[in-house]
Amino acid sequence: MQRRTFLAASSALWLAPRVGRAQGAYPSKPVRLVIGFAPGGGLDFTARTLQPGLEAALGQPVVVDYKPGAGGVIAATELTRAAADGYTLLVANTGPFAIAPYLRSKMPYDPLKDFTYIGQIAEAAYIAATRADHPARDLRQFVEWAKANAGKAGFASSGIGASTHLNGELLNSVAGIDLLHVPYKGSAPAVTDLISGQVQLLID
Known part of the structure; x- marks a missing residue:
């Protein structure tokens, strides 16, 4: 497997297959931008924000391709299958590279050997949110509510092994509650x- 190029951010990662010696002018065709999560989330926003500037700089269309699932591992695996010609890039979070290897007994790629870091593109803070009509008005009140309603509450994350998943489990551990991960x-x-x-509860 060829080593891949990897552009990372603390909350979003950018990857591409390693580019070999150029064969003619680059780029001479559209560039594919793979995203490891469903449309409408933070990574999608990051990619869509970059898209116009990339198209202007490259002089070619940049096509967004969603490969959601497995906390971004599916998208990262997709990158390793792409030709190492610079026409496939990936925007992802740290999950497929810094978290998944510690949660899975077997990975479809080596996060250290199969990718090359390019650069950081974004940073973001995490939030915990409930519905506007939820009785809790802050996190402390939500924890109290969760304790009083044990077994009846769940928290949503952007996928198993994603940083949002770990943040939810950390909240469970620190607060002494038992929210079901969804x-x-x-x-x-x-x-x-x-x-x-x-x-x-949504952690994002």
């Missing part, structure tokens, strides 16, 4: 279920 393929579908009341 993973999604991205933040946008998680927000939809939060609004509808399917989950009681």
